Amino acid sequence: xxxxxxxxxxxxxxxxxxxxxxxxxxxxxxxxxxxxxxxxxxxxxxxxxxxxxxxxxxxxxxxxxxxxxxxxxxxxxxxxxxxxxxxxxxxxxxxxxxxxxxxxxxxxxxxxxxxxxxxxxxxxxxxxxxxxxxxxxxxxxxxxxxxxxxxxxxxxxxxxxxxxxxxxxxxxxxxxxxxxxxxxxxxxxxxxxxxxxxxxxxxxxxxxxxxxxxxxxxxxxxx
Numbered sequence: 141x142x143x144x145x146x147x148x149x150x151x152x153x154x155x156x157x158x159x160x161x162x163x164x165x166x167x168x169x170x171x172x173x174x175x176x177x178x179x180x181x182x183x184x185x186x187x188x189x190x191x192x193x194x195x196x197x198x199x200x201x202x203x204x205x206x207x208x209x210x211x212x213x214x215x216x217x218x219x220x221x222x223x224x225x226x227x228x229x230x231x232x233x234x235x236x237x238x239x240x241x242x243x244x245x246x247x248x249x250x251x252x253x254x255x256x257x258x259x260x261x262x263x264x265x266x267x268x269x270x271x272x273x274x275x276x277x278x279x280x281x282x283x284x285x286x287x288x289x290x291x292x293x294x295x296x297x298x299x300x301x302x303x304x305x306x307x308x309x310x311x312x313x314x315x316x317x318x319x320x321x322x323x324x325x326x327x328x329x330x331x332x333x334x335x336x337x338x339x340x341x342x343x344x345x346x347x348x349x350x351x352x353x354x355x356x357x358x359x360x361x362x363x
Contacts, residue, residue, distance in 0.1 A: 144206040146227030206235040226347040246341040257333030
């Protein structure tokens with residue numbers, strides 16, 4: 141059974157989060173060695189709350205790979221991901237390797253995320269282009285269904301409304317705007333994937349700086 145572990149010390153409390161399982165996962169959250177939350181779920185983005193209001197959000201990829209676990213002040217801020225402190229993944233774990241790749245190779249991470257979104261748009265179109273001609277060659281049986289003879293509905297003869305004849309000035313959208321609007325269902329998911337990937341890179345760098353600051357504070361307090 142695969143296992144992912146995260147830990148962090150925040151506001152003087154030591155948090156440890158363990159998730160085991162693949163499809164159905166069991167999440168356990170300890171605070172100072174006290175189990176405060178245990179939950180089984182299939183969600184890739186799971187938010188749980190401990191007594192007192194503090195929330196934990198654990199995120200997996202759509203393919204089931206662990207990504208991150210973050211602490212928030214309450215459930216509402218966890219849902220909108222306002223602020224938050226990332227827990228540190230166990231060294232050598234899948235989440236730690238992914239985090240390292242994001243920080244060390246931000247351009248590659250952004251490229252892979254964008255290409256993946258583009259493939260998610262293009263592949264279904266290609267499959268339809270292949271399957272539709274094949275479906276057209278299948279000799280489907282010609283079935284005549286007996287339909288009931290419905291009576292005609294006597295609709296009333298309504299008077300016409302004299303709408304004013306308004307001539308609008310001639311104006312056309314620029315070509316690139318028309319192209320974007322025509323291809324919006326295909327362009328928007330790719331753009332969103334690019335923006336999310338860049339945001340993840342910035343977030344990871346900020347969290348790394350925060351970890352270094354907390355570590356420096358602990359060293360100062362230990363002297």
